[in-house]
Amino acid sequence: MVFLKVNFGGFVPLSTVDWRGRAVCTAFLRGCPVRCHYCQNAAILDGKDEREVDEVLAMIEESALVISGVVFSGGEATMQKEALLALAKGVKKMGLGVGLQTNGVYPATIRALLEEGLVDKISLDLKTQWRHYNNLLKKDFADRVKESLLLCTEAHHAGRLPEFEAVVTTFRGCEDDIAYIAKDAESVDLVLQQGVIAGVAPLDFEELAAIADRLGRSVRIRTRQDGEVAYEGRRIVRAESIRDQERRSEQ
């Protein structure tokens, strides 16, 4: 029994879109210190709905037969460090994988999860290039997110974090930021996620692919219309064919 409260935001018993390749359930933890104008979960950024950690674990257990993992999302799940650690421990005891969607502003929670081997996948939001970060978030969070990126990248390369992706929600008019963000995330998987906001036409797959082409690297492109697509990039394909030609001429 764990006598610890969690500020609960909601629960989806079965999802096939929150963790690529897995059926999972998704638990939302309430509260977030950031206020993104495009937030899809604005209803759970504030307020209180306290539940016992065991109650949430019981919900997860009911799905356990049909899932292989649990994704913690929000709000910002890492804001509730002790509750999240207890939940992740409980999930691990069930033999399930633990995923986390985070904005990275609580690196101490991420560090604890990694040190205790309690997380298998982290999706880290990178919201803009560093020099605009604090201005965009209206808070002094850039250094904390940098620390989270470093922690996750190091853990991933050391094999302590099996899956790690940097996720950039991409809006029309902000395309120029992507090259700066991609440079900081050059050694990890990068997801270009279509940003949707009232009054601005969202970038479509072809437009996001054109951004990826300029980066000259493979990315995953997520749009409402096409779902998630692994995009290798026209430039990368060309580069490979040049290498192939060179190899052929050496033979």
Ligand code: SF4
């Ligand atoms: S960081 Fe995430 S949960 Fe928080 S306001 Fe932004 S989009 Fe919403």
